Amino acid sequence: MHEPHAATYPNTVIDVLIIGGGLSGAMLAAQLLRQPGQRRIVVVEPRPELGRGEAYSATEPGHTLNGNAARMSVDPDNPDDLTQWLAQSIQAGSWPESAEQQVPIAELFPPRGLFGCYARQRLADAEVMGGRSGSTVEHLCSEVDDLQVGSEGVVVQCANGHQLRAKRAVLATGMFTAARTPRLGADGLRQATLDPWDVSAMRGLDPQGRVLIIGSGLTMIDALVSLQQAGHRGPIDVFSRHGLLPHVRRQPPSWVDFLAADPGVRSPRQLLRSVRAQCRLAIAQGVDCQAPLDTVRVHIARLWSQASDRERRQFVRHVRPWWESHHHRSAPPGAALLQRLLEEGRLRIRAASWQGVDAVEGNEVGIRLRLRGQQATTRVTGAALINSMGIEYDWRRVDRPLPRSLLARGLVQPGPLALGIAANPAGAVLDAQGRASECLFAMGPPLRGMWWESTAVTDVALQAKALAQLLARG
The missing domain is CATH 3.50.50.60 (FAD/NAD(P)-binding domain)
Structure with a gap:
C-alpha cells in the first residue's frame, strides 16, 4: 500500500473512493479486494496508517477493547479470526502482559493499539488476494474537504490540493468523538x-x-x-x-434467543418488559443476567428500523441511558x-x-x-x-469541512432523530429531497440513525461485506 504520486490522479477515474480509513474504511477496502474482478480503490485518510482511526490509534496498553477477543473478529465469516490471530501474535511475543490475565485467549481484552495492528494485517492479507486479480488499494494521506456529485460519479477536493474523480464514493468517516471534534455553537x-x-x-x-x-x-x-x-x-x-x-463485561453462558421466538415484540416498551422478564428468569436459575441481554443485540437493527419515530424518541429519552450502561x-x-x-x-x-x-x-x-x-x-x-461525553452523531453540530459541505449542498440529510445521515437499507445516501444516490454510499457510525447499533466491530464488518458485494456488482 502506498501514497500515490499526484500525477496519477488528473486523468484517471477511481472505481471506489473510500472517505475515511479507520476500521470502517479498512474493512470495506479489504472486502472489496476479496471480490472477483479488477478495480482500483483509493482510501483518503489523514492518519499515517489505515485501520486504526480514532478508536485504535491508542498507544497506551491500558486502553483496551471493551469486548473480548471472541466478540471482535473483523471477518464476518470467521468469529474466531481475532482469537486465532492473537494466539499467533502472543506466541511471537507481541503481548507478554497477556499472561497476567490467566484466561483463555478468546476471553482476553487486547489493547486497542494491538487490535489496530490486527486490522492492518487483515487489510494487507486482502491486498495480496486482490493483487491476484489486478485489484489495488492506495492510501492518500489527506482529508476530504468537499464533494460534488455529477453524471459520471463524484469529484472530491482534498485538503492537500488533490482533486479525485471516482465512479462511486463511500462515506466511512467513522466516529466524531466529542473530545476531539470541533462543535458548532460550542461554548469553549x-x-x-x-x-x-x-x-x-x-x-x-x-x-x-x-x-x-x-x-x-x-x-x-x-x-x-x-x-x-x-x-x-x-x-x-x-x-x-x-x-x-x-x-463490567462478564462471560455469561448462552441463553435462548427469546426475541426470535416472539416476533410480536416490536415497541421499546414491549422490549423492556420482555428483557426484564428474561433477566428475572435467569437470576432465579442462578444464571448471570447478562446472558439474556447478550441475545438482544442481533435484533436491534430490525427493532430500530421497524419502529416509528415516536417509539424511537421514547427509546432515546427513557431507555437509552440504561441501554448504554448495560450493553456498552x-x-x-x-x-x-x-x-x-x-x-x-x-x-x-x-x-x-x-x-x-x-x-x-x-x-x-x-x-x-x-x-x-x-x-x-x-x-x-x-x-x-x-x-468524556462520547460521540457526536449529529452532523449538523460537527464543525468539520466535509459534513458542512455535504449538508449545505443538500447531498445528505440528517438521519432519524438527527443521528448520523439518512440512507436506504443498502447504504445509498439520501439527499435533501429523499432521493437515493447511485454513486454515494455510507457505512458504519454515519448510519447510527438507520440501525442504532452501527459502531461495533461485528456490526461494521457485516455492513462492509454487504456493501462490498453491492459495489462489486455495479
Whole structure:
C-alpha cells in the first residue's frame, strides 16, 4: 500500500473512493479486494496508517477493547479470526502482559493499539488476494474537504490540493468523538479540556489536583486509565446526566434467543418488559443476567428500523441511558480501577446537567452544572477538565469541512432523530429531497440513525461485506 504520486490522479477515474480509513474504511477496502474482478480503490485518510482511526490509534496498553477477543473478529465469516490471530501474535511475543490475565485467549481484552495492528494485517492479507486479480488499494494521506456529485460519479477536493474523480464514493468517516471534534455553537469546552487519551499532557497536572470529568461512559473509563498511568493520585469528580456507570463485561453462558421466538415484540416498551422478564428468569436459575441481554443485540437493527419515530424518541429519552450502561460494558481491568477509586474515596459520581464552562483562571478551570434535584446552577472548579461525553452523531453540530459541505449542498440529510445521515437499507445516501444516490454510499457510525447499533466491530464488518458485494456488482 502506498501514497500515490499526484500525477496519477488528473486523468484517471477511481472505481471506489473510500472517505475515511479507520476500521470502517479498512474493512470495506479489504472486502472489496476479496471480490472477483479488477478495480482500483483509493482510501483518503489523514492518519499515517489505515485501520486504526480514532478508536485504535491508542498507544497506551491500558486502553483496551471493551469486548473480548471472541466478540471482535473483523471477518464476518470467521468469529474466531481475532482469537486465532492473537494466539499467533502472543506466541511471537507481541503481548507478554497477556499472561497476567490467566484466561483463555478468546476471553482476553487486547489493547486497542494491538487490535489496530490486527486490522492492518487483515487489510494487507486482502491486498495480496486482490493483487491476484489486478485489484489495488492506495492510501492518500489527506482529508476530504468537499464533494460534488455529477453524471459520471463524484469529484472530491482534498485538503492537500488533490482533486479525485471516482465512479462511486463511500462515506466511512467513522466516529466524531466529542473530545476531539470541533462543535458548532460550542461554548469553549474543547479549548478548556484535556484529551481523555493524552497521558503525556496529564503528566503535567498537579498529581494531587482535583480533576473534573464530564460524562460517565466508556470514555470516562479511558480517562481514568490515562490519569492512573500519568501518575495522578488526587480526587476525581465525574458528572453525567443520569450518573450511570458502564457495567463490567462478564462471560455469561448462552441463553435462548427469546426475541426470535416472539416476533410480536416490536415497541421499546414491549422490549423492556420482555428483557426484564428474561433477566428475572435467569437470576432465579442462578444464571448471570447478562446472558439474556447478550441475545438482544442481533435484533436491534430490525427493532430500530421497524419502529416509528415516536417509539424511537421514547427509546432515546427513557431507555437509552440504561441501554448504554448495560450493553456498552467496560473491560474488567478498567472496571477494577473504577471500583478501586470508588472504594478509596478518590472518585465521586454525581448526576448533573451540563450548563457550560467558565474561563480558565490561572491553574483552575470552572464549570457550571445543575445537580439533580436542584434548580440553581452550581459552579465547580478543578485543576483540569476532561470531556468524556462520547460521540457526536449529529452532523449538523460537527464543525468539520466535509459534513458542512455535504449538508449545505443538500447531498445528505440528517438521519432519524438527527443521528448520523439518512440512507436506504443498502447504504445509498439520501439527499435533501429523499432521493437515493447511485454513486454515494455510507457505512458504519454515519448510519447510527438507520440501525442504532452501527459502531461495533461485528456490526461494521457485516455492513462492509454487504456493501462490498453491492459495489462489486455495479
